[in-house]
Amino acid sequence: GESVGLHLPTLSVQEGDNSIINCAYSNSASDYFIWYKQESGKGPQFIIDIRSNMDKRQGQRVTVLLNKTVKHLSLQIAATQPGDSAVYFCAERRINAGKSTFGDGTTLTVKP
Amino acid sequence: EAGVAQSPRYKIIEKRQSVAFWCNPISGHATLYWYQQILGQGPKLLIQFQNNGVVDDSQLPKDRFSAERLKGVDSTLKIQPAKLEDSAVYLCASSSISGTALSGANVLTFGAGSRLTVL
Known part of the structure; x- marks a missing residue:
């Protein structure tokens, strides 16, 4: 079965607000957790x-939080913009496996 | 840097027919992946190559799917015969590092995908 899964299939936010996309995982053996963004047709x-x-790890306008106690991770997007509208996937990877295993996505819609 | 190239972008066939998809990864990327993405779901790995060798094909339906990467560069994924449930987007991805502890190994660069519709 799946080792990662998203909490909500859809999320709608107002432009300028912060977005939080959540993901749960089941495999404690995962070495990395990765977030991907998929725009329509890409x-x-x-x-x-x-x-x-x-x-915790921070990037440009994004922050990922990992809570190993409850096997949960989240992606926070600051000051969400219309260009952030997309489907977001969390994935996990074990070093010796090489491949990334994806969960099903959360569709983020940013309202102007 | 050129991205991952895939063709065709769209293909419509009838069940029991055959189809082939082609992928040209980023130059120098040793690892190539084929993923299947059914509408509304996340990508599911079909096969992973390291250069021209297969690393993982445990999820590839080998009775109908085949893939090759003969010279360790381009790759072809074939389905024969196709079934209705094969309707999906077939994504090719490549990465420069595989199976290491480096964070960079997580960066898969995907192509735009080949959308297959089986009627």
């Missing part, structure tokens, strides 16, 4: 990753 695009021994 392939997924890497956003940010976090190693399993970290709690």
Whole structure:
């Protein structure tokens, strides 16, 4: 079965607000967790990753939080823009496996 | 840097027919992946190549799907015969590093995908 899954299939936010997309995972053996963004008609695009021994990692306007106690991670997008509208996927990777395993996505809609 | 190229972008066939998809990864990327993405779902790995060798094909339906990467560059994914449930987007991705502890190994660069409709 799936090792990662999103909490909500859809999320709608107002432009300028912060967005939080949540993901749960089941496999404690995951070494990395990765967030991808997929726009309509395109392939997924890497956003940010976090190693399993970290709690937080920040990028440009994005922050990923990892809570290993409850096997939960989140992607926070600051000051959400219309261009952030897309489907967001969390994925996990084990170093010795190489591949990334994706969950089903959350569709983020940004209202102007 | 040129991205991952895939063709065709769209293909419509009838069940039991055959189809082939082509992928040209980013130059120098040793690892190539084929994922299947059914509408409304996340991508599911079909096969992973490291250069011209298969690393993982455990989820590839080998009775109808085949893939090759003969010279360690381009790759072809074939379906024969196609079934209705094969309707999906077939995504090719590549990465420069595989199976290491480096964060960069997580960066898969995807092509735009080939959308298959089986009637």
